[in-house]
Amino acid sequence: MIAEDNEYTAKQYKTALEKKGHRVTITKDGVECIDLYNDEAKYSELFKKDPHPPFDVVLLDQNMPRKSGIEVAKDIFKVRRNQRIIFLSAYGQAILQNVKGLKEDTIQIIQKPFSLNFLTKKIEGRVINSREGRKLPERIIGDKVNNLMTATQDKEAFR
Numbered sequence: 001m002i003a004e005d006n007e008y009t010a011k012q013y014k015t016a017l018e019k020k021g022h023r024v025t026i027t028k029d030g031v032e033c034i035d036l037y038n039d040e041a042k043y044s045e046l047f048k049k050d051p052h053p054p055f056d057v058v059l060l061d062q063n064m065p066r067k068s069g070i071e072v073a074k075d076i077f078k079v080r081r082n083q084r085i086i087f088l089s090a091y092g093q094a095i096l097q098n099v100k101g102l103k104e105d106t107i108q109i110i111q112k113p114f115s116l117n118f119l120t121k122k123i124e125g126r127v128i129n130s131r132e133g134r135k136l137p138e139r140i141i142g143d144k145v146n147n148l149m150t151a152t153q154d155k156e157a158f159r
Contacts (some may be wrong), residue, residue: 001055003033016116030067053083062089
């Protein structure tokens with residue numbers, strides 16, 4: 001699931017992920033995202049008897065109309081504490097300061113700008129971030145602050 005108010009950006013994410021075989025649902029703001037999430041979670045629980053998160057991952061923009069990414073994440077965790085969430089934002093530090101009540105292993109931040117290839121690898125779990133001095137695929141710069149994994153892509157990787 002993608003919650004992104006910029007239609008062009010959302011379509012780019014969707015196209016890149018669908019090319020890799022992923023099914024993608026797009027919502028245009030925070031309220032639409034949480035409404036759809038709640039509907040899917042209830043359907044999953046009632047009809048499939050499945051308590052797992054209804055989406056493999058929820059991609060959240062931080063600055064959206066009607067409800068911010070942080071507010072959406074808090075609402076999602078009220079329904080499913082184990083939902084994997086990735087914030088896609090140019091405001092990574094601001095998110096870090098505002099997620100004090102959300103420091104879960106299921107939250108990650110990808111700092112904009114990044115390539116679509118980087119995003120798909122991150123979602124698929126093929127990229128492991130580290131600051132141990134190793135150069136990793138896609139030239140990832142990662143850090144773990146207060147149990148919250150953040151990632152950015154080295155600017156030279158965009159060449």
